[in-house]
Amino acid sequence: MSKSLEQSFVKQLQENQNIIHKICRLYTNDDDAHKDLFQEITIQLWKAFPKFRGDSKFSTWAYRVALNTAITLYRKTKRSINTVEFEGRQHFLNDVEYDYEEEEQLKLMYKAVYQLNDIEKALIFMYLEDKDYHEISETLGISEVNARVKMNRIKGKLKKILNPLGI
């Protein structure tokens, strides 16, 4: 592939790398795996780059390839964090009515998101990135109505993880 294509790709990826980092953060749980997935996504993006015609933003195009790589092509199995310490959860339950530290709440929320499966993570990712349901449904290849239904279920699941007793 030509040098100028390579230059253009490297420049655009460098500028838009945070979107890839966000996906890596969601799908891996240590630095090495993060770097490994980042590299695989970069390779896949580069392979697909000749087909990128620039009629959408680079970041919009890149996140789809990145998600597909994380969900489907990336081979290394990651150990998911399934151990939310009971004490931590209890603590949260007791203090939730009071003014709880945002920081702590966020930590729990991130932990809860980690417990979702790959597809649910993809939906949450797109939700956090403010993608509309039309785009979510097109990216995953599901219907728009069902994308909405699934998103509501995921919210329910997150609630349950955060508050398993339903208090």
Next chain:
Amino acid sequence: MKELDLLKKDWQKSDNTFVQVSENDIYIMIHKRSSSIVKWILIISILEVLLWTLLSLFSNSDDYLREIKHVELIPYFDALTYVNYAVILIFIYQFYKNYILISTTTSTKKLMQDILKTRCTVQYYVWYNLGMIVIYTIIAFTVAFIYNPQMEVLKEKIASNSNVMIITVGVLFLTSLLFFGLFWLFYRVVYGILLRKLFINYKELKKIDL
């Protein structure tokens, strides 16, 4: 859900929390090799097709037919061989066609379907070969039974005791079954490891649209 709103706010301002990769690093990365499952499927598929093609190329029945002095059967076996070559070519073409369709820019579901389709082509090819082996074995056995003088002993035995026929067919049947069983196990292990994640995610994705 207020926790989710909180997460969204934090998520959208988290851009500066990542260690930035330099342009130079990206240059290095794009020249590295992919370790994706598609690549592994390609490698394994090529090996499989090569192995089975070589096996069918080297299995030569002509010498045997000459040995038992029935050269008139050679054209029939040759015809079977040509059919086999045609089938190999069709499979390779199908595999290539499916393989180039795999693209990371389509939807996740389509990508998964395309990968599975490519995989299936090779699997059919292997099953085809296994089927051919069974057919060849049956033909070889029949030819040997009818034309090979060494088989006279067996024929006499069958004539005197009908159980011998049942035992012979039974042994052949069990051998083929064992053969298929071993391959099935091999496939379960190799593709179980390689495609486990894909299958789980594909099922999950299909469940959403049910």
